[in-house]
Amino acid sequence: MQYISTRGQVKPKGFIDTVLMGLADDGGLMVPVEVPAVTEDTLQKWKTLSYEKLFLEIFSLYINDEIPQEDLRELVRRSYSSFRTPEVTPVHQVNDSLYILELFHGPTFAFKDVALQFMGELYSYVSKKQNKIIHILGATSGDTGAAAIQGVRGKEGIKICILHPHQKVSKVQELQMTTVDDENVLNLSVKGNFDDCQKVIKELFADLDFKSKYHLRAINSINFVRILAQTVYYFYAYLQINKGEQLPKINFCVPSGNFGNIFSGYLAKRMGLPVNKLIIATNENNILERFVKTGEYKPGDFKMTHSPSMDIQVASNFERYLYYFLGEDPEKVSAYMKELQQHGKITISPEDLVKVQQDFAAYGASNTQCLELIGDYKKSYDYLLDPHTACGIAAYEAEAGEGEVTVTFATAHPAKFDEAVRLVDIKQPFPPQIEQLFTLPQHQKIVEYDKAEIVRELETFYQL
Numbered sequence: 027m028q029y030i031s032t033r034g035q036v037k038p039k040g041f042i043d044t045v046l047m048g049l050a051d052d053g054g055l056m057v058p059v060e061v062p063a064v065t066e067d068t069l070q071k072w073k074t075l076s077y078e079k080l081f082l083e084i085f086s087l088y089i090n091d092e093i094p095q096e097d098l099r100e101l102v103r104r105s106y107s108s109f110r111t112p113e114v115t116p117v118h119q120v121n122d123s124l125y126i127l128e129l130f131h132g133p134t135f136a137f138k139d140v141a142l143q144f145m146g147e148l149y150s151y152v153s154k155k156q157n158k159i160i161h162i163l164g165a166t167s168g169d170t171g172a173a174a175i176q177g178v179r180g181k182e183g184i185k186i187c188i189l190h191p192h193q194k195v196s197k198v199q200e201l202q203m204t205t206v207d208d209e210n211v212l213n214l215s216v217k218g219n220f221d222d223c224q225k226v227i228k229e230l231f232a233d234l235d236f237k238s239k240y241h242l243r244a245i246n247s248i249n250f251v252r253i254l255a256q257t258v259y260y261f262y263a264y265l266q267i268n269k270g271e272q273l274p275k276i277n278f279c280v281p282s283g284n285f286g287n288i289f290s291g292y293l294a295k296r297m298g299l300p301v302n303k304l305i306i307a308t309n310e311n312n313i314l315e316r317f318v319k320t321g322e323y324k325p326g327d328f329k330m331t332h333s334p335s336m337d338i339q340v341a342s343n344f345e346r347y348l349y350y351f352l353g354e355d356p357e358k359v360s361a362y363m364k365e366l367q368q369h370g371k372i373t374i375s376p377e378d379l380v381k382v383q384q385d386f387a388a389y390g391a392s393n394t395q396c397l398e399l400i401g402d403y404k405k406s407y408d409y410l411l412d413p414h415t416a417c418g419i420a421a422y423e424a425e426a427g428e429g430e431v432t433v434t435f436a437t438a439h440p441a442k443f444d445e446a447v448r449l450v451d452i453k454q455p456f457p458p459q460i461e462q463l464f465t466l467p468q469h470q471k472i473v474e475y476d477k478a479e480i481v482r483e484l485e486t487f488y489q490l
């Protein structure tokens with residue numbers, strides 16, 4: 027298996043080089059030259075596999091022999107040993123048509139742990155094998171940062187710097203990142219929003235001199251390994267629900283910000299998973315909903331919502347979808363991305379919009395609706411939704427058809443977003459791992475949204 031860039035200017039790379047490259051050197055995103063096909067027979071065989079074994083099967087299709095099987099097995103074992111359930115991502119049945127895939131059983135209580143605990147182990151493995159330093163640079167609207175830091179804190183040969191938007195993440199998200207006192211961790215709290223943070227890091231990854239001088243590595247979903255690790259739970263959820271001989275199609279409904287999680291579902295579908303609808307759920311920052319409904323991809327005004335992890339306008343992985351949607355044509359992708367940069371928007375033709383609508387449905391929940399659903403589901407099903415999952419439920423209710431079965435992703439534990447949950451008069455007990463964070467000192471540097479200042483902080487940290 028080889029990997030190329032969506033913009034076509036990178037020579038094919040193997041798996042490890044692709045992981046280390048993160049953002050493609052031509053500014054695009056890395057994708058496999060060919061998506062491996064999973065047949066119905068294979069799916070039948072995978073039905074009885076544990077999460078870890080399924081992970082190994084799927085990864086083996088993508089990594090050639092670059093990591094020996096026994097090493098990979100050990101990396102996977104270590105990655106998921108910190109999860110609070112052996113199923114890693116258990117499925118909860120709400121009623122005949124709705125299942126909730128709980129993705130919050132990892133150490134930082136959000137779906138990001140599923141890929142990032144593995145990435146932490148992988149980076150550590152590569153750093154030791156190649157005897158090379160890994161300097162991680164990432165941007166977060168709250169969950170990625172916490173999970174990435176947790177995945178590499180205290181690990182030799184690795185330093186991590188995470189940019190988060192100052193006072194625009196939840197209190198628990200902030201504490202999860204900033205109470206870590208390991209010397210290999212730097213938190214920059216940027217006076218801006220998530221899009222500002224992501225813009226700075228993308229510019230730094232695109233500066234190839236800076237990137238190679240400081241051995242910059244990515245943990246965001248621009249990194250293909252994040253996407254791949256997230257495909258595993260689509261297969262796992264599907265196989266948990268469909269135990270019988272029949273393999274019917276089901277919907278997946280995914281709270282979405284940077285388009286990484288839902289793109290993993292798109293990849294799973296291209297591999298052969300019987301997916302009916304992929305439903306994109308957004309909050310009031312609804313660029314993805316507007317794109318699917320109108321064909322115009324245009325960042326709007328940033329809004330602060332009850333689901334801060336999805337307070338995103340410019341969705342990184344949209345470019346990966348464009349690549350497939352445009353028939354794997356890097357020239358067309360480059361032209362569209364240029365248009366976005368120059369004119370601030372992309373508009374596709376009505377014929378192309380029909381194709382997009384065959385791939386995705388989309389719905390953006392208002393703040394009011396999000397809170398209402400948290401209250402309703404607690405009352406009707408005694409199930410406490412976090413505000414991101416509540417946006418997912420809103421999209422499921424709006425977009426799933428009669429008689430269809432839908433798996434909606436619970437992307438975070440409600441305790442991470444207690445500010446929102448309290449607004450519906452629900453008092454939840456904090457898990458002890460979260461409760462104890464409130465007693466710890468915080469370590470972070472508050473900086474202006476100013477690339478030069480951020481670079482100075484980074485250079486000092488990486489050189490130490």
Ligand SMILES: N[C@@H](CCOP(=O)(O)O)C(=O)O
Binds near residue numbers: 170171247283
């Ligand atoms: N919602 C994310 C934003 C970054 O997305 P990623 O999937 O590219 O890491 C967060 O919580 O940080």
